[in-house]
Amino acid sequence: MKNIFNSYQIKSWIKSSALALTLSFAFSCQDALQEDVISQIGNDYLNTASGFQDGVNAAYTSLRSWYGTERGNNFTEFGTDIYTNGADGSWKFMNTYTNQFDSQNGHVRELWDELYSGINTANAVIDRSANVTGVSEAIKKQRLAEVKFIRAHHYFLLVQLFGPVDLQLSENKVPNKKVTRAPVAAIYDAIVADLQAAIPDLEAVKASNQFGRVTRPTAQNLLAKVFITRATSEAAKPTDFASAEPLLKSVINDYGFRLLSSYSEVHQFGNERNDELIWSIQYTRDPLTNGGGNNSHVFFLMEYDVQAGMRRDTQNGRPFKRYRLTPYALNTVFADRVNDSRYKESFIDVYFSNRPGTFNTSFDLSKPTVTFALGDTAIYIPGFEMPLAERAKKKYQVLVPSRYDERLFPGLKKHLDPGRADLTQFEGGRSYPAMRLGETYLLLAESLLKQGKVAEATEAINMVRRRAAFPGKQAAMEITPAQMTMDFLMEERARELTGEQFRWLDLKRWGVLVERVKLHNAQAAPNIQPFHVLRPIPQNQIDRAEDGITAFPQNTGY
Incomplete structure (x- = not known):
C-alpha cells in the first residue's frame, strides 16, 4: 500500500493577495521522495x-x-x-x-x-x-x-x-x-x-x-x-x-477492520499499518520535509540513561521525563497484571546494559555495586514492592514503587522510535495512530450504555478485554452486565488508551475532570477549579x- 505522505514538499508558501497556504507535503502514489518547491504563485x-x-x-x-x-x-x-x-x-x-x-x-x-x-x-x-x-x-x-x-x-x-x-x-x-x-x-x-x-x-x-x-x-x-x-x-x-x-x-x-490478536502488536515499531488502524497522521524520515516530526517518543520516558550500566541510545529513547503515572493509574487502573496484558505491553519493565562495567548502585541500595556485560539486565521494574532480601540476590538494580520519583518511573513504550537517525534526534518519523478499532469498541460501549443497552455494551467492552488478555486468560477478563458501569468504562479507556491523546478530553466529556483530578493527581489537586474545563x-x-x-x-x- 502506498503512503500519501511519503512524497513531501519542502515547506514553502503560496503567497497572493487572496490566499496564504502552508504546503508541507504533496500526495503521490510513488514511494520515492519528490521534492517540489512551490512559490511565487x-x-x-x-x-x-x-x-x-x-x-x-x-x-x-x-x-x-x-x-x-x-x-x-x-x-x-x-x-x-x-x-x-x-x-x-x-x-x-x-x-x-x-x-x-x-x-x-x-x-x-x-x-x-x-x-x-x-x-x-x-x-x-x-x-x-x-x-x-x-x-x-x-x-x-x-x-x-x-x-x-x-x-x-x-x-x-x-x-x-x-x-x-x-x-x-x-x-x-x-x-x-x-x-x-x-x-x-x-x-x-x-x-x-x-x-x-x-x-x-x-x-x-x-x-x-x-x-x-x-x-x-x-x-x-x-x-x-x-x-x-x-x-x-x-x-x-x-x-x-x-x-x-x-x-x-x-x-x-x-x-x-479487526482487533489485532494481541495488545503487544498494536503499537509495535514497524507495524504502523495494520488491520486495527482506522486513520493515522503521517510523518517521514526526511529531515527536510518532516516538519517538527512526531515527538511523542521523548515525553513518557524515565531517566534511564544516567543509571549504572546504561547510556542513552536510539532503542531506549531520549528521556525528557515529562509525564509519569499517578499512583491511581499504577495501583487501580493497572492493578490486574495477572490476566490483563496491557500494563506489561504498555510500560517498560527492563533495560539491558549498553555500557558494560562495574558501577555503584543508586536507587537500589540492596547491594553496593553492580557489574554488567553487554546485554545483561541492568534495571528491572517489577511493578510491585519486591522485598529487600530478594532484591539483594539480583545482579542488577531493581526499581520498586517506593523508589519512584519524578525521574524514575515506568516509562510508556507505545511511542518509542528506534528508527531515528541518532540518539539525540527529536523529530521522530513514526506515523501517529489517531483512530483505531480498540477505541471504536469503547465508544460503542459508551453509546450503548448511555441508551440503557447494558448487555450490548458489556459485549462491546469484552471484545477489547478479551484481546487484552494474556494467553489463556480471556474468560477471566470478561465482565458481566452488573459490572458494566460508567466508572468501569472510564478506567477501561485509561487501560486501553493511555498516552494516546485522549484522557483530558474524555474527563471533560464525562463531566468529571475536576472531581477526578482532585482525587487522583496530587500535584494538580490544590489548584484545579471548575473553570479549568475550558482553556484560555x-x-x-x-x-x-x-x-x-x-x-x-x-x-x-x-
Whole structure:
C-alpha cells in the first residue's frame, strides 16, 4: 500500500493577495521522495488542477499541529487522573493548573493559529472548487469531502478546548478583524453538517491506496464521537447517543477492520499499518520535509540513561521525563497484571546494559555495586514492592514503587522510535495512530450504555478485554452486565488508551475532570477549579478582534 505522505514538499508558501497556504507535503502514489518547491504563485493557482490538489494537501498539513506534538500531549495527558508531571520541562503548569496557565500560553496561541490556518485553507479549497478545471468530478467530490472532514475535525477540537469560538465557513481573502464567539450549538451543527456531507463522497474502504487519506470509516468514526461528545455538552440533543451507535457498528462491521490478536502488536515499531488502524497522521524520515516530526517518543520516558550500566541510545529513547503515572493509574487502573496484558505491553519493565562495567548502585541500595556485560539486565521494574532480601540476590538494580520519583518511573513504550537517525534526534518519523478499532469498541460501549443497552455494551467492552488478555486468560477478563458501569468504562479507556491523546478530553466529556483530578493527581489537586474545563482564549486573538474583549471575551477564570 502506498503512503500519501511519503512524497513531501519542502515547506514553502503560496503567497497572493487572496490566499496564504502552508504546503508541507504533496500526495503521490510513488514511494520515492519528490521534492517540489512551490512559490511565487498567483491568486488563480488554486483554480488549477495542481493548485487544487496542493490546497487539499496543505489542509492535511495542519493536522500535524496536534498529533504527536508536545502541545497535543500537554493538552491531553497533563492535568488528568492518570498522568502527572515528571522532573523536566517548562510546561508543568499545564498539569498543576497554576496561574501561569494563562492567555499568553504559547501552546494555546500556536494551536489556535494552526487550527484556524487549516480551517481557512479548507474554506479556500471549498469556496474555489467550482472554478477548478482539469480534475474529474469524482476526484473533486472526494477531495472536498476530505477537507470538510479536516474543517470539522479542527472545530471539534476547538469547541472542546475553548467552548464558543469564531465560526468561519468561508474563505478569508484578506485579514478579517470582525469576529465573534458563536454558540456551542452552532459549532456542533456545522461540524455535523460537514461530516454528514463528507461521508457519502469518501472512499468506502479500510484504507486508501494513498495511505493516510481520510476515508468513509474515518469520518463515520469521528461523527460518532462528535455525537457522543455533544450529548454531554450544553448543545446536547436527545438522539445523540442513538445517532452514534449505527456509525460505530458500520466502522466495526463493514470495512474489514479487526482487533489485532494481541495488545503487544498494536503499537509495535514497524507495524504502523495494520488491520486495527482506522486513520493515522503521517510523518517521514526526511529531515527536510518532516516538519517538527512526531515527538511523542521523548515525553513518557524515565531517566534511564544516567543509571549504572546504561547510556542513552536510539532503542531506549531520549528521556525528557515529562509525564509519569499517578499512583491511581499504577495501583487501580493497572492493578490486574495477572490476566490483563496491557500494563506489561504498555510500560517498560527492563533495560539491558549498553555500557558494560562495574558501577555503584543508586536507587537500589540492596547491594553496593553492580557489574554488567553487554546485554545483561541492568534495571528491572517489577511493578510491585519486591522485598529487600530478594532484591539483594539480583545482579542488577531493581526499581520498586517506593523508589519512584519524578525521574524514575515506568516509562510508556507505545511511542518509542528506534528508527531515528541518532540518539539525540527529536523529530521522530513514526506515523501517529489517531483512530483505531480498540477505541471504536469503547465508544460503542459508551453509546450503548448511555441508551440503557447494558448487555450490548458489556459485549462491546469484552471484545477489547478479551484481546487484552494474556494467553489463556480471556474468560477471566470478561465482565458481566452488573459490572458494566460508567466508572468501569472510564478506567477501561485509561487501560486501553493511555498516552494516546485522549484522557483530558474524555474527563471533560464525562463531566468529571475536576472531581477526578482532585482525587487522583496530587500535584494538580490544590489548584484545579471548575473553570479549568475550558482553556484560555489566546490573548493575541482577543487583541486582534475589531472590538477587543467586548467582541471576543475571555473564558471565565483567565
